[in-house]
Amino acid sequence: MSAVDALATDKSSILKQTPLHALHVARGGKMVPFAGYDMPVQYATGVLKEHLHTRAAAGLFDVSHMGQMTLRAKSGKLEDAALALEKLVPMDILALAPGRQRYAQFTNEVGGILDDLMVANFGDHLFLVVNAACKDEDEAHLRAHLSDICVIETLPNRALIALQGPKAADVLATLCPEAPAMKFMDAGPHSVNGIACFVSRSGYTGEDGYEISIPNDQAEALTSALLDHPDVLPIGLGARDSLRLEAGLCLYGHDIDTTTTPIEGGLNWSIQKSRRTGGARAGGFLGSDKILAQLDGGAPRKRIGLLPEGRAPVREGVLLFADTTSTESIGSVTSGGFGPSLGAPIAMGYLPNAQAADGTTVFAELRGQRMPMKVSPMPFVPHSYKR
Amino acid sequence: MTTLYTEDHEWLAIDGDVVTVGITDYAQSQLGDVVFVELPKVGRALKKAEAAAVVESVKAASDVYAPITGEVVAINDALAAEPALVNSDADGKAWFFKIKIADKSELDGLMDADAYKAHTA
Numbered sequence: 110m111s112a113v114d115a116l117a118t119d120k121s122s123i124l125k126q127t128p129l130h131a132l133h134v135a136r137g138g139k140m141v142p143f144a145g146y147d148m149p150v151q152y153a154t155g156v157l158k159e160h161l162h163t164r165a166a167a168g169l170f171d172v173s174h175m176g177q178m179t180l181r182a183k184s185g186k187l188e189d190a191a192l193a194l195e196k197l198v199p200m201d202i203l204a205l206a207p208g209r210q211r212y213a214q215f216t217n218e219v220g221g222i223l224d225d226l227m228v229a230n231f232g233d234h235l236f237l238v239v240n241a242a243c244k245d246e247d248e249a250h251l252r253a254h255l256s257d258i259c260v261i262e263t264l265p266n267r268a269l270i271a272l273q274g275p276k277a278a279d280v281l282a283t284l285c286p287e288a289p290a291m292k293f294m295d296a297g298p299h300s301v302n303g304i305a306c307f308v309s310r311s312g313y314t315g316e317d318g319y320e321i322s323i324p325n326d327q328a329e330a331l332t333s334a335l336l337d338h339p340d341v342l343p344i345g346l347g348a349r350d351s352l353r354l355e356a357g358l359c360l361y362g363h364d365i366d367t368t369t370t371p372i373e374g375g376l377n378w379s380i381q382k383s384r385r386t387g388g389a390r391a392g393g394f395l396g397s398d399k400i401l402a403q404l405d406g407g408a409p410r411k412r413i414g415l416l417p418e419g420r421a422p423v424r425e426g427v428l429l430f431a432d433t434t435s436t437e438s439i440g441s442v443t444s445g446g447f448g449p450s451l452g453a454p455i456a457m458g459y460l461p462n463a464q465a466a467d468g469t470t471v472f473a474e475l476r477g478q479r480m481p482m483k484v485s486p487m488p489f490v491p492h493s494y495k496r
Numbered sequence: 497m498t499t500l501y502t503e504d505h506e507w508l509a510i511d512g513d514v515v516t517v518g519i520t521d522y523a524q525s526q527l528g529d530v531v532f533v534e535l536p537k538v539g540r541a542l543k544k545a546e547a548a549a550v551v552e553s554v555k556a557a558s559d560v561y562a563p564i565t566g567e568v569v570a571i572n573d574a575l576a577a578e579p580a581l582v583n584s585d586a587d588g589k590a591w592f593f594k595i596k597i598a599d600k601s602e603l604d605g606l607m608d609a610d611a612y613k614a615h616t617a
Contacts, residue, residue: 156554157529347528347555420532420576422552447531447554454532476534476550 127173128268128328136336136343144241146174149345156347160449163314163352164490167274168344169335172313176244177264177322180235180251184258190235193258194228197250199371199394201381205230210296210309212379214371215250220399221367222374223250225359229296229309236296236307238269238320240361267307268328273318273352275493276340281308281319284334288319293494302334313349315356315492354455355448357414357487363425364412364443364457370396372403373459375412380404410440411465414487415456415473419480422447422454423473429458430472433479439464442473448489455489456482500603501612502563507587508606510597517563518591519551519582522616527553530582533575535593540568542595544602549592551582564602566595 124147133140138149149171151159162168182189191202198213205211210229214222224243229236239247244263251261272281281288284302288310296309307322323331335341350360359365365374383389386401394400417423424445428438445456456473464471467486472479500508505523509516524530532552542548542562549560571593575581581590597603607615 150555151528155529157531160554351554421534421550422532422557424557447552449529449554 125174127171128325129171129173129270129332132329132332133171133343138343138345141346143346144174146241148174149343151345151347152343154342156345156351157449159342159344159348160351162342163274163316163344163348164450165275166340166342167272167276167280167318167338168314168348169332169341170271170273170344170349171268171332172271172320173268173328174241175269176237176239176241176247177267177269178237178239178244178248178251179231179262179264180237180255181233181260181262182258183260185233187230187233187235190259191230193255194235195384195390196394197254198228199380199384199397199400200228201383201390202228202235203390204381204383207232208295208297210294210311214365214376214379215247216371216394216396216400217367218395220370220396220403222361222365222369222371223247223367225361225365227309227311229307231297231307242362264322266325268323268325268332269320270323270328270332270335271312271314271318271320272335272341273312273314273316273344274340275317277316277318278495280335280338280340281321283338284331291319293317293496302331304331306331310495313356313358314352315358315488315490316352317493317495348449350444351446351449354444354446354457355450355488355490356492357457357489359412360444369412369459370400370403370408372400372408373410373412377404407462410459410461412443412457413460413465414485414489415442415445415458415471415482416485416489417454417456417473417480417482420454421475421480423456423475423480423482427456427473427475429460429482430474430479431464433472438474439471450490457487460484500606500608501615502561502606503615504561504563505616506560506563508563508603509591510603513597513600514569514594515564515566515597516591516594517548517560519560519586520612520616521586524583524586524590527551527556527558527582529554530579533579533582533592535571535575536568538568538571542566542568551579560592562595563606564595564597564599566598568593569596570594 312318442458
């Protein structure tokens, strides 16, 4: 069997550890290399049950490998930091209210995506959470473009966990009474079990839930306190991926990257009016000419959801064809697998506009066979955010 | 009936000139929850080491190789309806396919249960 030994733990390279590494190992986490870190892909519970448990109760994820940083204007005025950041993202940061968070993308000169991130207004500064694999490049990018206006500080002294699922609010309320009053994308400092944390009501599963930034030296104690709750199980990266795929959320480096624009990636919703053509601060970000032209006139291709008609999962890299005989592919799958909550295979990928309408049948070439797949709206599983 | 094992984590139960092939309990524990199994067609002539079946977990797809050369004489249709059988009974009900052995000498060099146990230790 091809994958068995590859799936067995590989410790050959030197991997970084999060502050929760010992906790993962003690709880039976199966550790694998991910973005330079030794991370749990699953626990003894297994990916399928971890996934379903998160949708039914609450799952706890270690996402400490992600990059946390702050952006402060040298002038001391938040608006200067917001306007500076607007040069690198197509989002309205100036209008982001204190205590609120927003999804964003760093774009490049040709309209591609360097990374996707969360930006929160913490009153006197901005708080950013970026992808693990991109965090060094992101920091360099911020320093290269914003150093004259902003002080950029990375926060390697903080861990990050996510508590996700319908019971997340009740669970967190036992340690942070104000948590249930937060709304989706509220973000700010909160005391959790007496520990000074940054809490946002957000996540990467499509479920209600929270992300909690914790000082490294208190991360294990707080995580253990949350795991002591009977509704909470630790969840590995395997279920994190299947949960976000069902929720139709992009994985950077797979579904979006430097070769895809935010418009091709179907992220139009994340670009506020003020930054669009005719808006108060239209354009003015890296790649804005291309991105706004696509926003106004359409992009040649689009990220779409795909439902295989058979039972076979169709995974990343599989080529898509218009019919069963054509030799030229029209697109490819960028993420795909099995959706445990749907009990069926699901995928996302890119298709030309002509084939991107919901209900269109396209064909995936799998082990020499053309398998029909239907273009499908996303999310595959409805979001349950508390707006 | 003798049971032998491959380095690729397949078991072979040999009964006369027909061998039943499945994946080992160790393999299923490494793969995790199995959600899909694709089997060869009955009548297909398999060459030793050729990809014969596919087993997919939530995480990944793995090929199952033909451990010996021969013709597929039966497949386990139950796996299509209930792929999770591979997790619950890898050594038993979750057999994959049966091959009519073309050359018994290909069985030489396969591991017995003790050797396989040492292999995965």
